[in-house]
Amino acid sequence: MALEGQRVVVTGAAQGIGECTARTLAAKGCRLYLTDIQAEKVAGVANELGARHGPVDIGDPPSAQTMINHAISQLGHIDSLVNIAGIDGPDDDALEETEEHWREIIDVDLSGPWWITRAALPHMIERGGGRVVITSSVTGVMGFAEFSPSYHAAKAGLVGLTLGLSARFETDGILINAITPGYIGTTGNPMPQSEIDAYNAVNPLGMGGAQPVADAVCYLLDDSGRWISGTVMNVTGGLLRG
Numbered sequence: 001m002a003l004e005g006q007r008v009v010v011t012g013a014a015q016g017i018g019e020c021t022a023r024t025l026a027a028k029g030c031r032l033y034l035t036d037i038q039a040e041k042v043a044g045v046a047n048e049l050g051a052r053h054g055p056v057d058i059g060d061p062p063s064a065q066t067m068i069n070h071a072i073s074q075l076g077h078i079d080s081l082v083n084i085a086g087i088d089g090p091d092d093d094a095l096e097e098t099e100e101h102w103r104e105i106i107d108v109d110l111s112g113p114w115w116i117t118r119a120a121l122p123h124m125i126e127r128g129g130g131r132v133v134i135t136s137s138v139t140g141v142m143g144f145a146e147f148s149p150s151y152h153a154a155k156a157g158l159v160g161l162t163l164g165l166s167a168r169f170e171t172d173g174i175l176i177n178a179i180t181p182g183y184i185g186t187t188g189n190p191m192p193q194s195e196i197d198a199y200n201a202v203n204p205l206g207m208g209g210a211q212p213v214a215d216a217v218c219y220l221l222d223d224s225g226r227w228i229s230g231t232v233m234n235v236t237g238g239l240l241r242g
């Protein structure tokens with residue numbers, strides 16, 4: 001399963017890590033379907049890359065299914081699915097987080113990748129295989145005081161989802177893995193340069209930006225990932241060890 005020529009769906013491709021991943025996959029010869037809740041913005045990225053595109057709200061199961069159906073009709077088939085769309089913040093202190101915020105984060109960040117993956121799996125089973133990447137976060141495997149309970153819980157939930165789904169669908173030739181990015185700095189809620197400098201002063205590898213995550217996606221989708229399933233790939237520049 002070489003990367004070149006693969007037909008890949010990327011969610012969250014309008015900006016940030018998703019856009020960087022789309023650009024990287026396009027440069028390696030993938031045929032892409034790019035999707036995001038920001039329909040116009042993702043269309044702009046797709047048009048620049050010669051990719052197909054369409055809108056989705058990953059938190060809405062019918063929207064997820066409609067998007068996957070559209071992607072199949074546009075690409076012919078799907079080899080790989082890269083779940084990157086998500087929301088982070090504003091982060092509420094644990095006791096301040098509202099029910100509304102909790103539900104929104106769980107709906108989008110935890111349920112969303114499952115609705116998308118669930119919609120794509122029957123197609124991959126029928127084709128006899130595929131690759132799925134799920135973007136968790138270092139907050140899924142490590143505790144921080146500054147992130148909201150919902151974000152921690154959603155991203156940890158994606159780790160469990162990855163472990164369970166990978167065990168279930170290996171027999172169908174589908175390899176499912178998670179990536180846990182550390183602090184990216186430049187995407188999501190971009191950090192002020194002073195905070196990036198303070199982080200970099202005590203973390204020798206510093207903040208890596210989006211590219212290391214995009215490169216990890218390539219590794220998992222390419223031949224290099226053929227014996228990797230149920231992995232939670234630590235891409236944190238040394239923030240998380242072990």
Ligand SMILES: NC(=O)c1ccc[n+]([C@@H]2O[C@H](COP(=O)([O-])OP(=O)(O)OC[C@H]3O[C@@H](n4cnc5c(N)ncnc54)[C@H](O)[C@@H]3O)[C@@H](O)[C@H]2O)c1
Nearest residue numbers: 012014015016017036037057058085086137181184187188
């Ligand atoms: N930035 C970081 O430091 C960091 C660290 C760890 C994990 N992550 C995760 O990486 C992923 C990408 O983060 P980013 O930094 O590129 O953020 P970003 O905000 O720049 O990009 C996220 C994209 O997801 C899209 N999106 C949001 N809600 C959606 C929905 N309901 N349906 C469809 N699309 C939706 C947005 O429109 C946006 O284009 C997220 O899942 C995030 O939790 C980010």
